[in-house]
Amino acid sequence: MYICSCRALTDKDVGNAIRSGADRPSAVYESCGCKPDCGRCVNRIVNMLKEHKADPVLA
Numbered sequence: 815m816y817i818c819s820c821r822a823l824t825d826k827d828v829g830n831a832i833r834s835g836a837d838r839p840s841a842v843y844e845s846c847g848c849k850p851d852c853g854r855c856v857n858r859i860v861n862m863l864k865e866h867k868a869d870p871v872l873a
């Protein structure tokens with residue numbers, strides 16, 4: 815599932831970035847080798863970061 819349509823980032827890409835230590839949206843983009851464009855995906859990334867923080871094993 816695409817999280818960021820501008821940069822074609824999937825939930826897998828974002829999840830891998832978070833598990834690799836990205837702790838905020840800018841770090842997720844950096845880890846994926848891109849920068850945000852429209853910014854619509856920021857809330858989705860923030861939610862994934864919160865889910866990971868709440869349950870690091872599953873999220």
Ligand code: FES
Pocket residue numbers: 817818819820821849850851852853854855856
């Ligand atoms: S949807 Fe991610 S920057 Fe536009």
